[in-house]
Amino acid sequence: MINSIQSIFIGAVFFYFLDSIWEIGSIFRLEKFSKRLANFFILTGLCLHSAFLIILSIKSKNLPISTLFESSVFFLFLIVLIAVITKYIYKLPSLTPFVMAIVTVFCIASIALIRNDLILSGDLAKFWQIVHIIPIFLGYAAFTVSFILSIMYLTQERQLKTKNFGSLFNSLPSLETLDNLMWKTITFGFPLLTIGLVSGTIWAKSSNILGELWYLDPKVLLGAFTWLVYAALLHLRLGAAFHGTKVACVTIACFIIVLLTFVGPFLMGSKHAYVNSSIILEQKIPPDDVGMAKIEF
Template identity: 40%
Template sequence: MGTLLFELALTFYFAAAIISVVELFRGSKEASRLTFYATCAGFAIHTACILFRYFSSGHLPITSMHEASSFFAWCIVFIYFLLEYQYKIGLIGSFILPVVFVLMLSSSVLPRQIMPLDPVLQSYWLGIHTLLAFLGNAAFATAFGIGIMYLIQEHYLKSKHLHGLFQRLPSIQVLDEINYKLISIGFPLLTLAIITGIIWANNAWGSYWRWDPKEVWSMITWLIYALILHIRLTAGWRGKKAAILSIIGFVVVMFTFFGVNLLLKSVHIFK
């Protein structure tokens, strides 16, 4: 049942990602609508899949790499819906849904069995800490997509070759504003995630900070986004520089998420 739901959600996300990329080049209104419906269907099934796993394991399904990738993808789609609701820029999907699909795909190849929960993790902090971290990272993932949109639109305007996507992308000021909003939402979430993590670490392991690679890389992520917000507020750095930094920021997020688990030894490792 859980497997079936997961595969179904994956299929819908796959369809949505493909259609949304086709939409980039073709630009038909039907494609845009189809993308949205496929994503809605994928999201509904995905939600059911996560709930199913929650009830069969008894804890929030974010302890294995399979679960974590899947949940990360879920959070991004959630933020995508919020953005669509507020800004109604159909094209956003083309830049976010492929990321969602890649996350779901990596989730699908990872071992799926439900592992017994490590006693250390049995705490309500698990829910709070991870939820904050994932939502924060999802906001950064979306900011990454928006950042790319910004750079494309900026390139059109600077090079003065105004064809293709130019007409359909929103104004750079809107993109910059969304980018800024997402980071200013993601940053406090990440900050809270780190704080709750520190408290939880003290409860579970008896020390606040252990220079664990995951901790270190989360801190680096935090610093990058702190920097983006800081120079924006002080020097008024916005637009292109902010877009580039938000792309770099997300690369670091992805490394913290996947790289640390695969390449470095960490207590945070998902099983």
């Protein structure tokens, strides 16, 4: 059953859902879907969302990442937070329709995980948890926003090139604005990813949490690959004649690698994953048991 704390999250999702409808509606029929109401929905949703995470953290005296459900909710929270901040700082009302549509779908999907008993494997020292997981999550949230910005860029670019101007044409900002923000979100996410990876490396080596061959863990490898791809993107954009459309396309490709880093280890059976707690209890397994069911977020 859903308990009263979880219903706060359901409430947040409900507001996100209303917001998505209003945000998308206001693109087409501004007179029916007022922007002010949409702002109310998104801010109320975000407040409920953060209240839920704060209550979870206080209850477990830990970051809200101990189950797959919790870390999904945490991740989605960071995406909405970054999107809302970007929207207000850069006066970019057209960002949230895209973000909220995607976030709402993922939120609804994450409700399905609400009763899961998947918990993070391994003993997580609180310090490392903070310096490893928070930067990486923030970095990924920034990459998600940059991915959404790239889609907006390509949409606007197509309309300008093909001279086929739809309802979105007026509500989307200029290419330069989008290009600029893609760049800003990536340069915001990249150092965070770097910090997360470095601290993760130190943690893995010092605590031996992933075993002797920690560097062969699929998630570690994919994480390093993600870092390389984004480093290459930054390098190209800074150095070569690499602007606009190409950056947007590569950003989308990079985000697919980010997703792969999430999902991949689950398919490959990494130690770096969420394990089914009931199995742990049954088998009383050591932390580096390879044979157990693992699900990666």
